[in-house]
Amino acid sequence: MALRDNHGPAIDEILARYAQRRSAVIPLLYIAQDEYGHLTDEAIREVAAILELPPTDVFEVVGFYTLFYDKPVGTWVLQVCDDVPCCFLGAEQLVETLESKLGIVADQTTDDKMFTLQRVKCLADCDRAPMLQANLEYFRNLDTPEKVDALLTELRQRAASGEVLSVSGRFAKG
Template sequence: MLRDKYANEIDALLARFPQKKSAVLHLMHLAQNEYGYLSDAAMREVAGILDLDPTHILSLAGFYSLFYEEPTGRYVLEICNDLACALRGADDFVDMAARKLGVPPESTTPDGLFTLKTVMCLGACHRAPMLQCNLKFYENLDETRFDALLADLRAKAAAGDPEPSVVERIFSYVGER
């Protein structure tokens, strides 16, 4: 349970906000990082910590594209294919990525390493084709750069992924004002 494992961090986070409910997105990220996705039980757990109705958490999970209600791969590759990005080659880029990964969009590779998703507007239209991977942007992509990204991510996964986790990023500023 989140409250048991992250009691000190959650208390520090809640103390940072004038109203507990203001910490909702942070706790949703924490739950997703801990469980791999936001299951019904995880959403109820976040609701319980914040004294909110679970349907509020469900509505936020449905609204924000960074929350997943189904299990995902270790690396979620979200490719923007909104109109502006499509005009810069995003649709062809999505097709190439799906071919390279061996799965269609909205699917996870059999090894559980990558989930390929299409999303609407990540706010970098002028640098398309682009993708977001676990909150990090990669812009002006082509096949060569995509191959290099996949190789880098596979190497990081094999090494245990030394990058800061979402939990570390969420709590890195707790206590700072």
């Protein structure tokens, strides 16, 4: 139970916010994701035990939300919205550009573990497409290869600078 051992006070503080333990599922999953890097089956079962829930209930939450990762991911998770409105504004070209520059396809991670590329549905920023979410930050109007190059360079530099980036992106700057 590494979560309890390493984050006991934080977990208790979160549980105290809610009338029902199950309501704390999302904040506890973020703690677990930051502890383990991604949500392993064991991590999900740990969260379920803390919340006194059937593990299936917690697995369902992890499966529903795209900011929970059930497989290892890179420092930066690049989530490109490929929903219909963004496709009209170049989402597919953005995915192709990223795939070409990173040497991976969607749902893969670069060999240096810097970037994971994912396709997601509407991120509520339809008028500034093509866009992506890197951890929790939005980057918009990525409509040329040069802008994508600049973004990847910026993200690499920030990772190298020692900036604290939780896997969940909770500490990423807005």
